Amino acid sequence: MTNPHPQIHPHAAPARPEGRYEVVVVGGGAAGLAGASTLARARRSVLVIDAGHPRNAPAAGVHTYLAREGTPPADLLAAGRAEVAGYGGGIRPGTVASAERRPEGDFRVTLADGAAVLADRLLVTTGLTDDLPAVPGLADGWGRYVLHCPYCHGWEVRDRAVGILGTGPFAVHQALLWRQWSDRITLFLHTAPEPDAEAYEQLAARGIAVVGGEVARLAADGGRLTGVELAGGRRIPCDAMAVAPRFTANSGVLEGLGLEAEEQEMGGHVMGTRIPADPVGATAVPGVWVAGNVASLAEQVIGAAAAGVRAGAAINADLVAADTRRAVAAARTARAGAGALGGPAAAHSPR
Known part of the structure; x- marks a missing residue:
């Protein structure tokens, strides 16, 4: 039997240096929180940075969301934040001003107040704007x-x-x-x-x-x-x-990474703009994923959450592969060092 609202987190992500995370999620809506929860449950250090302007805030309730029918949007997000925190994830209010790749290969995410955090991977779930x-x-x-x-x-x-x-x-x-x-x-x-x-x-x-x-x-x-x-x-x-608004992707944070929104058409008519990505949210920039309405204009809340889960799982798999590469490289270095010294480690090389 599982506990849907964890109060303790014995399997929380390992501690990391302050200001550095394996994954930073930009945007705390359904997609971002679902992705963060997936990553936190995978014992990844994850931080959600949320500007606090959900697209569906004016609505009285969320609909076509299985078992959550009619839930006020603010209540759904509050429950999502609690779940992320329950698994050791971080939630930080704020607006992300920019994101850039550092020479070291990771990312610097800078907030509007000048603060910055570092991330090995990025998940951007900034949604869209309805232009009426x-x-x-x-x-x-x-x-x-x-x-x-x-x-x-x-x-x-x-x-x-x-x-x-x-x-x-x-x-x-x-x-x-x-x-x-x-x-x-x-x-x-x-x-x-x-x-x-x-x-x-x-x-x-x-x-x-x-x-x-x-x-x-x-x-x-x-x-x-x-x-x-x-x-x-x-x-x-x-x-x-x-009405039929024009849907404009909130993609400004991705511009510094070389990602630009593209127009999405239906029947020869431009419906709006989106960030192109593969089915799990991976973009053309290695290490950067997107999920929710920033990537899919017609996504409803439950679909955005599902996209966040898929992206979170894909990011974890990518990190597992990177962890494995580092472990293999370290093991080879250790064996080489032991062999140079004539130590016994060299005798245990796999045949």
């Missing part, structure tokens, strides 16, 4: 009645009047998708291209209303959306608005 369309009222309701993912929030607005703010070629797809949760869907074309005849036929068949013209603002009262006001002054009642 420039419509007054959108930002005020973000994460509450302004939504983007039906799998995250669709159940909570089921059977309600949901608007779709059209800003690109996927507006029709969004409207048809959200129709699964409510039969009261209105597609506001706003700046999206005019649907073709086939798209109009699909929308009509599903009972989705289409409203032309640009949206001027969202009207709210008491923290609730009351309507969508068009440029001409017409107001249409609405309970929630679905």
Whole structure:
């Protein structure tokens, strides 16, 4: 039987010189904490540096997270930090200003306050920024009645009047998708291209209303959306608005290491930027891994946590290989030294 909230840690990572860690994790969201927990359980010295600005902070609860349904984001992160600490990992509040490789081969991570720590490996889980369309009222309701993912929030607005703010070629797809949760869907074309005849036929068949013209603002009262006001002054009642932000990877800390974000497209449309990496998060820079939304734009919280676990395991495997290489080199040096002195160690060489 396992204890999900360890209070003692008899298998904590071996002590290291102050300011040096085997792994520094930049970002303390689901991906970062899951990766740190995996590494701490592997008895690695690990430090999580967290700026304290989680992407999902405005949301009331985390959804589609098995056995954690509806957990407030702050509570989920607090539990994650406690688990990392329970296995001997460190948590440090702060913003990382830069990371660079030293001539010795390790990394120096410098914080905004000027402090610095050293790391043998880096796991960057800095997430992304949701760049919302420039419509007054959108930002005020973000994460509450302004939504983007039906799998995250669709159940909570089921059977309600949901608007779709059209800003690109996927507006029709969004409207048809959200129709699964409510039969009261209105597609506001706003700046999206005019649907073709086939798209109009699909929308009509599903009972989705289409409203032309640009949206001027969202009207709210008491923290609730009351309507969508068009440029001409017409107001249409609405309970929630679905949008498609541009997803921008928070990749600044990686620039000093030579890693740049690349655009990610879907159907020929740029959805945002991400840091390219292999399936376990390894980047083109040896010793640097990424996990979560900084590497995968569509990752939900549970997926980000899973990515952190995969990256953590890959980092530990990489460190095991490095430890083994050093041990073999040390053993060979010892045998060579003993042989030069005529000592008995030379007689124990493997055949």
